[in-house]
Amino acid sequence: MSPTVNHRITLAARPVNRAVQPADFRLDTAPMPVPSAGEVLLRTLYLSLDPYMRGRMSEAKSYAQPVQIGEVMVGEVVAEVVQSNDPTLVPGDTVLARIGWQEYGVLPAKGLIKVDGARAPLSHYLGVLGMPGMTGYFALLDIGKPRPGETVLVSAAAGAVGQVVGQLAKLKGCRVIGIAGEAEKCAYVTGELGFDAAIDYRGKDTDALVAELAALAPQGVDVFFDNVGGIIHDAAMMSLALKARVIICGAVAIYDRLETQDTGARWMRTILAKRVRMEGFLVFDYEPRRAEFLADMTAWLKGGLIRYREDVTEGLERAPEAFIGLLTGKNLGKQLIHVANPSSR
Structure with a gap:
């Protein structure tokens, strides 16, 4: 029997200048959405959880509109087409879609990106072959422009983006230092991912981090890939080499005070x-350059040159718990929610 309701997670309250709490979300039900002409009904298989979602919970001015109270939390999913009113997609096709934290959603077929579970695990299209992989690839190569022999520093090195960045830097002949939040993560980035060194930032102030960086990179840091901000950013700025490049990709350290102007240290x-x-x-x-990224990353994965870990939580209802864990650094690798398995055609 086909389901008649759609389970979804909506924004219940805004965490203003404080950490996110479970009560900020509400699990509710809504009528099953119905596709119109040119649209498809989608069933979520995997939901991606990403730090940027914290910004969408805030009304602070940003590059995107905030989620409104009562609206479904924003997010990208790998979904299966259940019903199609467009000839370009048929039931059973799998696509990337931005329907957010819910079991089912309706979107126009135009613009959806088909993905092939036979070529790679479907979850990879939300991670190493998706937005985090693209972020690491283009940000490092286009902005960082790493050169052989240079030192690259990566914060949140064991996260979805950081693990890609460090390995790409190694492929470019660089010395790579990762910063992560516990001994297990540091061991992962040096042991499994091949970083040259790792720093556990927990319990350390800026001066302590600067001292460690000075020992590991006595000539300074040539490329700093910043996923975090805060005191890690300050320590890196104090450790830069001449003509260094700094990539600002995220600022999770300050996401719990988005409603307060971020002044911090100034490095003019x-x-x-x-x-x-x-x-x-x-x-x-x-x-527009997604195909270029996919060609390179697919080849590197197939050749064993890129390794990637996922942290998968079961069940849509556990998304708030997993998201709060992501913001506090509990995940190792790309954080995903497994919602459902593909149906057989």
């Missing part, structure tokens, strides 16, 4: 004296 003299280039990165700018 460092940027001036060392002729540093700093640039922010949003992956949406690179969507």
Whole structure:
């Protein structure tokens, strides 16, 4: 018997200048959505959880509109087509879709990206072959422009983006230092991913981090890939080499105070004296080049040159718990929610 209701997770309250709590979300039900002409009904298989979602819970000015109270939390999924009113997709096709934290959704068929579970695990299209992989690939190669022999520093090194960045830097002949939040993560990035060194930032202040960086990179950091902000950013800025490149990809350290202007330390003299280039990165700018990324990353994965770990939580109802864990660094690798298995055609 086909389901008649759609389970979904909506935003119940805004976490203003505080950490996210379970009560900020509500699990509810809604009528099953019905596709119109040119649309498809989708069933979520995997839901991606990403740090940017914390920003969408806030009304602070940003590059995207916030989720409204009572709306479904935003997010990308790998979904299966259940019903199609468009000839380009048929039931059983799997696609990337932005229907958010819910079991079912309706979208126009136009613009959906088909993915092939026979070529790679479906979950990979939300990770190493999806937005995090694209972020690491284009941000490092286009903005960081790493050169053989340079030192690359990556924060959140064991996360979805960081693990890709470090390995790409190694492929480019760089020395790579990762910063992560516990001994297990540091062991993962050096042992399994091949980083040259790792720093556990827990319980350390800026001065302690600067001292460790000075020992590991006495000539300074040439490329800093920043996923975190906060004191890790400050320590990296104090450790840059001449003509370093800084990529601002995320700032999870300050996401719980988005409603307060982020002043922090100011590094104008460092940027001036060392002729540093700093640039922010949003992956949406690179969507027209997705095929280029997929060709390279697929080949590297097939050749065993890129390794990738996923942290999968079972059940849509556990998405808030897993998301809060993501924001506090509990995940190792790409955080996903497994919602359902594909049906047989």
